[in-house]
Amino acid sequence: MKFYNTLTRNKEEFVPRDSGKVGIYVCGPTVYGYVHIGNARPYVFFAVMARYLRSIGYEVNLVENITDVDDKIIERAGKEGVPAEQVAETYAQAYLKDTDALGLGRPDIEPMATRHIPEIIDLCRRLVEAGMAYETGGSVYFRVGRSAGYGKLSGQKTDQMKHCELAREGESKESPLDFAVWKGAKPGEPSWDSPWGPGRPGWHIECTAMSLKYLGQSFDIHGGGQDLIFPHHENEIAQAEAVTGESFARYWMHNGMITTKEEKMSKSIGNIFLLREFLKKYDPRVLILFFLGSHYRSPLEFSTANLEEAASRLERFKNCFWKAGSLLAEAELSAAGPASQGEDLAGAIERAEAEFQAEMQDDLNTAGALAALFGLVRQINEYAVAAANTGAVDAGLLGRARDLLARLLGILGIEIGAGDYAETEVEAELLELIRQREEARRAGDFTAADAARDRVAAAGYEIRDTPQGPKLVKKT
């Protein structure tokens, strides 16, 4: 299995530190606002990655932090006139609620910065003791100049950086490149006692402290959005390697940005689209399919057209399950299916599994994996046509095909179930309408038949006439 490693800028064979186990740390959101689509991408991608790794037998420990103390949170609190802690609490809860709705489960550990202050202070202290950081004015700064290999992740050279020329006000750093690991508290800000007086963690230190705590040194995979490569991840590496002397994370994986009108979606630009708003209009699986339809490292344009396409893809999967399900429900188990189509379907089952695996093993190429699944969908549909024509179904074979599709889609986080077509337990009123429509059709009164169909449609169901009679499908 190969992953693209930002550190080496190459696809590399993945070898876990501990055989059979994978430790992943992902930088989650800073909770000063509702989760937007851009935030959702790494959440979804790494959740799918963990699912896939588990499906092939790895024991996965997925750690995804929530940053609950930060300049932006304090800023927001000031604007709203509420304590910073309350802002963090409110949006952390909202983050959990909104992402829960995607149905991908939770990461194994979701550590919060404010619950790890002792670890953070300890890390700062070790940096100071090692001469890699220094206190000034109640804050502690990392000495970038002493960090060997600084810039190895981002390719940045310190002497070429723009902000070399920028001096921030109110800081007394030795070098403009130095960054805070501990920020001295200003009045009204959340703070904790430390050897350097009251203060709070710098932006990068929490991730170093928490990843080392939960995953140990030289853990497997560190991920996040591409916009975190510099300075966040670069600084995490500098801090960790300054105290451990060992490599921090061995594989760095970064997802591409979500754009709108070809511009990055970000809170500072203000062109964000909230996950909760999305979920009011779309099935959560539409978002997953939207993300998975392109490679995780590519930028992805958030547009109505692209979402509609993802929605159509979901419909195609659902229709396939519906067709296979109806056929299986009526099939006589002993019946033999159409021979030549059966061979095709048997072949398609093997091919889909093999292609799916090959694509996922190649840097988690979910777009290719989906293509493999659509290949199986087509074969199932073809088989359904042949079965309808001949009246014979090999239920075992068709069942295997459907179950494989369900299993592989499930790995990708797409579950399709009875709730999607609800053929049973339909309200009596609807059944009566269908009966009336059938009666009207037999009588040749198509105006009345269509009127009945319209009423069924108004109730949220679509009628599909099949050789076995009319069927109901839930509309989305």
Next chain:
RNA sequence: GGCGACGUGGCCGAGUGGCUAGGCAGAGGUCUGCAAAACCUCGUACAGCGGUUCGAUUCCGCUCGUCGCCUCCA
């Protein structure tokens, strides 16, 4: 100024030194009272210019264009 990514048919989007991506939309057909779903058929795409090669969309160089990072950002 520095670092990096990318430019594929109407659209989205994989991928490859010579062999079908896939999806969406569209056209025609099958089925249907009409639909819906599904199936069948249909599109000689790889920014431009050079180079390497028997052969390049795929490798190399240049040009043009787009985007991201270098400041908070997933």
